[in-house]
Amino acid sequence: MRKFEASRRSREIEYAIRDVAVPAAELERQGHRVLxxxxGDPNAYDFDTPQHIKDAYIEALEEGRNGYSPSYGIPSLLEAIATRERGQGCDVSADDVIVGTGVTEALQMLFGAAVSPGDEVLVPGPTYPPYISYVRFFDGVPVTYRTAEEDGWQPDLDDLRSRITDRTKAICIINPNNPTGALYEGDTLRAIADIAGEHDLFLVSDEIYDRMTYERELTPTARASGDVPLVVLNGISKVYLAPGWRVGYMAFRDPDGRLDAVKDGVQRQARARLCPSHPAQVAFQAALEGPQGHIAAVNATLRERRDLALERIDAIEGLSSARPGGAFYMFPRIEDTALQDDKAFVLDLLCRKHVLLVHGSGFCPVFGRGHFRMVFLPPREVINEAFDRIEEYFRER
Ligand SMILES: Cc1ncc(COP(=O)(O)O)c(C=O)c1O
Structure with a gap:
């Protein structure tokens, strides 16, 4: 009987974050409580979407906004996004914005339009995995540049420069960063933009955690990059606490029209897939234009949880972590040389102590090795219990 093969493209897609969830689900099925x-979903813990944003979604349903929307997004949302981006120093109009089913679909369409076979795209190491998967999916080559742990995971500019070839097309920046929580310095962003300018590259800046910062505000890449062609990505998932609604966008800040063909390629894909969720777009507009008060409250809670997690890590011999300046991740180093197989460590910890982390090598086999990613989203008592168990694990070794 004929067995149908999956495509090479699909076989190569990996998503470490969900992969380790499979054995955890098995433990739960057996009745264990897994921490x-x-x-990276705030709504999986004790955060909820602000009421006025939910109300806007419900009203959209009641008002019959249930049909297809224009492919690039509803005009009033495109305007709201352009206004928001201009406030961030990103000089775009509604025509420069394309709304997608989350930043993740926007990325897929962007790489689908920008990457031809053999094109190289510079991505931070470690990185959010779809940056690797989608570049590969379109037969491009993701090239990882080092971010320096000893420097709070800031991009290593010399390393970045050394990886540019005549096939390089773009430099991707994730700021604040997943998985490290690093918030980049303005000077670093200016230097990256200079490198892009020097080598005729465009910039992709994923700012989905833009307003989740703890000691200082984000410098938007737009403010640090002059007229280097730039695609900014953002959405409703993190700051507005609605990742399940699936809305995000890309905005082309491109004063000389150098990305026109890429934008056209994105728009063609957007038309072919019809549209993103219509009511969710109405809600995203309400999120952008309505009260923003929840952000300070969420950040205060997260700052406290981050500090608790850092304190607990500091007290465990065998672990250390840089202090994340944004997002809700940290990327601790496993000091014990016997535990450098980080996936084996994560699976062993899960099996013995029922604490679920993600192995660092899932975010980059080179620069993520010997690390793990954890979120500091859970309430204090869960963070404490998780670290009690982690501490026990290290003590019993
Ligand atoms: C850097 C980064 N970009 C994008 C996303 C996903 O965004 P969306 O929910 O809009 O697809 C994530 C989610 O973890 C992320 O960490």
Missing amino acids: KLNI
Whole structure:
């Protein structure tokens, strides 16, 4: 009987964050309580979407906004996004914005339009995995540049420069960063933009955690990059606490029209897939234009949880971590040389102590090795219990 093969493209897609969830689900099926520090979804913990944003979604349903929307997004949302981006120093109009089913679909369409076979795209190491998967999916080559742990995971500019070839097309920046929580310095962003300018590259800046910062505000890449062609990505998932609604966008800040063909390629894909969720777009507009008060409250809670997690890590011999300046991740180093197989460590910890982390090598086999990613989203008592168990694990070794 004929067995149908999956395509090479699909076989190569990996998503470490969800992969380790499979054995955890099995433990739960057996009745164990697993403490999950693996998923970057605030709504999986004790955070909820602000009421006025939910109301806007419900009203959209009631008002019959249930049909298809224009492919690039509803005009009033495109305007709201352009206004928001201009406030960030990103000089775009509504025509420069394309709304997608989350930043993740926007990325897929962007790489689908920008990457031809053999094109190289510079991505931070470690990185959010779709940057690797989608570049590969379109037969491009993701090239990882080092971010320096000793420097709070800031991009290593010399390393970045050394990886540029005549096939390089773009430099991707994730700021604040997943998985490290690093918030980049303005000077670093200016230097990256200079490198892009020098080598005729465009910049991709994923700012989905832009307003989740703890000691200082984000410098938007737009403010640090002059007229270097730039695609900014953002959405409703993190700051507005609605990742399940699936809305995000890309905005082309491109004063000389150098990305026109890429934008056209994105728009063609957007038309072919019809549209993103219509009511969710109405809600995203309400999120952008309505009260922003929840952000300070969420950040205060997260700052406290971050500090608790850092304190607990500091007290464990065998672990250390840089202090994340944004997002809700940290990327601790496993000091014990016997535990450098980080996936084996994560699976062993899960099996013995029922704490779920994500192995660092899932975010980059080179620069993520010997690390794990954890979220500091859970309430204090869960963070404490998880670290009690982690501490026990190290003590019993
Ligand atoms: C850097 C980064 N970009 C994008 C996303 C996903 O965004 P969306 O929910 O809009 O697809 C994530 C989610 O973890 C992320 O960490």
